[in-house]
Amino acid sequence: MAKLYFFYGAMNSGKTTRILQCEYNYNEQGMRAVIMKPMIDTKGNEKIVSRIGSSKKVDYLIKNDENIFDLIVSEYNHVDLILVDEAQFLTRKQVNQLMDIVIDLDIPVMCYGLRTDFKGNGFPGSTRLLEIAHELTEIKTICECGKKAMFNVRLIDGKVITEGESVAIDGVGKISYTVACSKCFRLKTRQKFDHEDKVTKKI
Numbered sequence: 334m335a336k337l338y339f340f341y342g343a344m345n346s347g348k349t350t351r352i353l354q355c356e357y358n359y360n361e362q363g364m365r366a367v368i369m370k371p372m373i374d375t376k377g378n379e380k381i382v383s384r385i386g387s388s389k390k391v392d393y394l395i396k397n398d399e400n401i402f403d404l405i406v407s408e409y410n411h412v413d414l415i416l417v418d419e420a421q422f423l424t425r426k427q428v429n430q431l432m433d434i435v436i437d438l439d440i441p442v443m444c445y446g447l448r449t450d451f452k453g454n455g456f457p458g459s460t461r462l463l464e465i466a467h468e469l470t471e472i473k474t475i476c477e478c479g480k481k482a483m484f485n486v487r488l489i490d491g492k493v494i495t496e497g498e499s500v501a502i503d504g505v506g507k508i509s510y511t512v513a514c515s516k517c518f519r520l521k522t523r524q525k526f527d528h529e530d531k532v533t534k535k536i
């Protein structure tokens with residue numbers, strides 16, 4: 334039976350590189366894999382871009398209100414694997430639709446995404462995936478202190494930010510991100526909580 338997989342991690346953990354490798358392996362075996370991602374991510378537009386330089390145009394951009402089950406039935410019914418990048422941006426309903434694809438169409442679905450936003454809170458898509466995916470795999474990356482990085486820290490002009498919308502895409506404007514272990518995340522963000530008013534004014 335097909336399964337719903339969720340590969341999760343902090344930013345820069347190599348998720349996109351794994352997607353590209355996985356698609357390559359399927360194609361080499363004569364099977365068809367499709368790569369999708371939610372439209373909300375503007376990084377690279379229709380491309381998925383890995384940190385080590387390789388990139389590829391995605392096969393489909395998922396709209397926010399799109400029924401992915403209906404889409405697969407009508408357009409991609411003969412695929413062997415569905416790969417979803419930036420799966421944290423899916424809605425809970427869309428993750429349920431992915432589960433229906435796995436159960437009713439017997440197509441495996443591999444989702445890749447962030448576990449939490451820059452405040453340490455779960456995204457709707459990743460939270461639902463953590464709840465219902467058959468297989469959960471953490472993709473590990475390293476904090477500057479050497480421990481496992483679990484969190485994403487948002488920076489504006491190099492300064493740590495603890496307020497704002499959960500979705501702000503890396504590389505747009507002056508926003509950037511770094512990763513941190515739990516201890517460094519607390520140290521970095523609490524430091525700024527103490528100066529919250531000043532930081533808010535600067536934005």
Ligand SMILES: [Zn+2]
Pocket residue numbers: 476477478479480513514515516517518
């Ligand atoms: Zn650390």
